[in-house]
Amino acid sequence: MKKTVTDFLLVENKQLNKDNFQLLLQSPQPFSDIYPGQFINVEIKEATEIFLRRPFSVLDVDYNQQTITLLVKILGRGSKKLTEAIAGQTINAIFPLGKSFTLPDKSDRILLIGGGSGVAPILFLAKICGLNPSNVNVLIGARSASDHIDVSSYLNFGQFFFTTEDGSLGEKGYVTNHPVFCEQLNKFNKIYTCGPDLMMKAIGRTAIKKNIFCEVSLENMMACGFGVCLCCVEDTKTGHKCVCTDGPVFNVNDLKW
Numbered sequence: 695m696k697k698t699v700t701d702f703l704l705v706e707n708k709q710l711n712k713d714n715f716q717l718l719l720q721s722p723q724p725f726s727d728i729y730p731g732q733f734i735n736v737e738i739k740e741a742t743e744i745f746l747r748r749p750f751s752v753l754d755v756d757y758n759q760q761t762i763t764l765l766v767k768i769l770g771r772g773s774k775k776l777t778e779a780i781a782g783q784t785i786n787a788i789f790p791l792g793k794s795f796t797l798p799d800k801s802d803r804i805l806l807i808g809g810g811s812g813v814a815p816i817l818f819l820a821k822i823c824g825l826n827p828s829n830v831n832v833l834i835g836a837r838s839a840s841d842h843i844d845v846s847s848y849l850n851f852g853q854f855f856f857t858t859e860d861g862s863l864g865e866k867g868y869v870t871n872h873p874v875f876c877e878q879l880n881k882f883n884k885i886y887t888c889g890p891d892l893m894m895k896a897i898g899r900t901a902i903k904k905n906i907f908c909e910v911s912l913e914n915m916m917a918c919g920f921g922v923c924l925c926c927v928e929d930t931k932t933g934h935k936c937v938c939t940d941g942p943v944f945n946v947n948d949l950k951w
């Protein structure tokens with residue numbers, strides 16, 4: 695798939711809650727299809743002290759409007775700087791990068807699990823997978839109710855469940871404590887997840903034990919984003935793999951989990 699370096703126009707930067715922002719970027723030209731799990735590597739232009747681009751999953755795409763939506767959670771200096779960008783500013787990015795989730799078949803019953811900023815590719819997959827919503831369960835975990843983003847525009851695409859560590863929204867605990875995961879997992883023949891490493895490992899190990907197809911989107915630290923610097927390498931059963939080009943999506947059976 696052809697990658698391009700593009701000067702996007704930042705159309706809107708909307709704060710969703712304390713740490714999460716939604717950025718709407720418009721490309722000056724049409725672009726090829728982008729699939730859930732693929733990411734774009736963004737230059738933090740206004741910050742000369744930040745040399746490396748920062749990778750962000752695509753949350754949504756509108757090919758008619760030539761826009762890409764990102765969900766940016768403040769973690770360090772780069773993401774903070776990006777959330778301070780204002781409408782009208784130019785944002786340079788290389789895209790589309792990486793391999794996407796394997797799109798489900800029509801007959802699949804899928805469980806999508808997102809945590810933290812990992813909800814971005816999960817919501818995108820829920821939206822475009824084209825399954826009957828009754829066959830799509832989406833489980834989203836966060837520390838507290840105030841850390842969850844509003845998913846009301848996605849509710850038509852599946853059945854949604856929430857967890858919080860403090861019990862302020864949905865089931866108290868981690869996503870792996872939710873009954874959909876710990877009691878009803880056999881209902882599903884495919885699991886897709888993105889989020890904190892520990893969350894994905896817990897989900898992936900259970901999927902391996904129960905022999906359920908499971909893909910995870912890894913968020914290893916990256917620099918170039920296209921297989922040159924080797925800073926994103928993951929040790930897999932078939933050797934070292936670049937998460938930026940061989941992933942970020944991997945089948946759990948290929949990982950040393």
Ligand SMILES: Cc1cc2nc3c(=O)[nH]c(=O)nc-3n(C[C@H](O)[C@H](O)[C@H](O)COP(=O)(O)OP(=O)(O)OC[C@H]3O[C@@H](n4cnc5c(N)ncnc54)[C@H](O)[C@@H]3O)c2cc1C
Binds near residue numbers: 733750770814915
């Ligand atoms: C494929 C991919 C997709 C991603 N998608 C999204 C997304 O949709 N939304 C979003 O908000 N974030 C996403 N991220 C994470 C995002 O790239 C990082 O939050 C960002 O690069 C951090 O940059 P920073 O300058 O803010 O932090 P830095 O100042 O570089 O780092 C701050 C702290 O965070 C740690 N850190 C930095 N990057 C990561 C990382 N990738 N994983 C764990 N710890 C890290 C550093 O070690 C340091 O302790 C994604 C990452 C990858 C690899």
Ligand code: FES
Binds near residue numbers: 920922
């Ligand atoms: S980020 Fe450079 S090789 Fe993956």
